[in-house]
Amino acid sequence: METLRERKKQRTREALLRAALELFTTQGYEHTTVDEIAEAVDVSQRTFFRYFAGKEDAAFAVQAMTEEHFVAAVRARPAHEAPMEALRQAILQGWDAIRGTVETAVPIDLHLRMYRTIESTPALLAAHLRRSAATEETIARLLAEREGVDVDADPRPRLAVAVFGAVMRVTERQWCKGDDLSLGAVRQLTASYLDQVGSALTGNWRADRDH
Known part of the structure; x- marks a missing residue:
């Protein structure tokens, strides 16, 4: 107590x-x-x-809380899920819990406004990228453990996390440029961009455009 x-x-x-x-x-x-x-x-x-x-x-105090929550959410995903699906569900299904975590410290709108400040401040953006790299390494090792592979011999855990991390960074940048800074807007954008990863990596963009 x-x-x-x-x-x-x-x-x-x-x-x-x-x-x-x-x-x-x-x-x-x-x-x-x-x-x-x-x-x-x-x-x-x-x-x-x-x-x-x-x-x-x-x-970065509040962001550190959300990062810890995301790592825990990935760890808790069912073993049968493919790695990228586990990452996707951890972020999308954990949104309400992440919101609750944030609101124990500061109003959610203040946390979201801070994202825009980080994106527009070189020193903070550099720190954000360093922090993201460290979190991605933690997640890669977690995926390797869950899939039973050696993270230093098998590149797939780091590649999967690198792709996921890149999607999240693109999402953050596009969301920060928009007029709607709500949690719902960034969640919707995240889901939309994750849906397009397969097409972005393996699709024939010209053929898709011509159709």
Whole structure:
């Protein structure tokens, strides 16, 4: 059972996180200082660093939660599913649970607005790509274990995850360019793009166009 002290610490962390994301999305990541985040919550800079290693840590705190949820969702998929189907179902069927996870920390719309900030901020985009590569390696090893293959001898786990990761990045970029920043919009776009992977990789695009 949580103590009063633990609940207070959790509330402080959530307040700092929300203040950080609000400032990042309204005035820009580069123009926001740790002092401003701390001041918004009426705590000291020292208190901020008790909860976050720095601005980047705060910027990706909620995303880290969703990444952990996705890894767990892949691990929980039925053994009979093909690898790409397991990845697809983990992301699409887990959407409501991911939303719930996000909303324990910040409003979902704030999390979604932060995606646009990440895409438009070079330092954050670079960090996002590094984080994505690390998550993809974790998933590749998980798929290899589930399929009973050696991830370092068989390229298929990393290839499957690379394709899936590329679809997710294309989805994020196209969604960020649109006017509808809702969770439903990104979910629909994700499903649509995953449906087109087979055609994109093996289809005859000219023949499809001519018909």
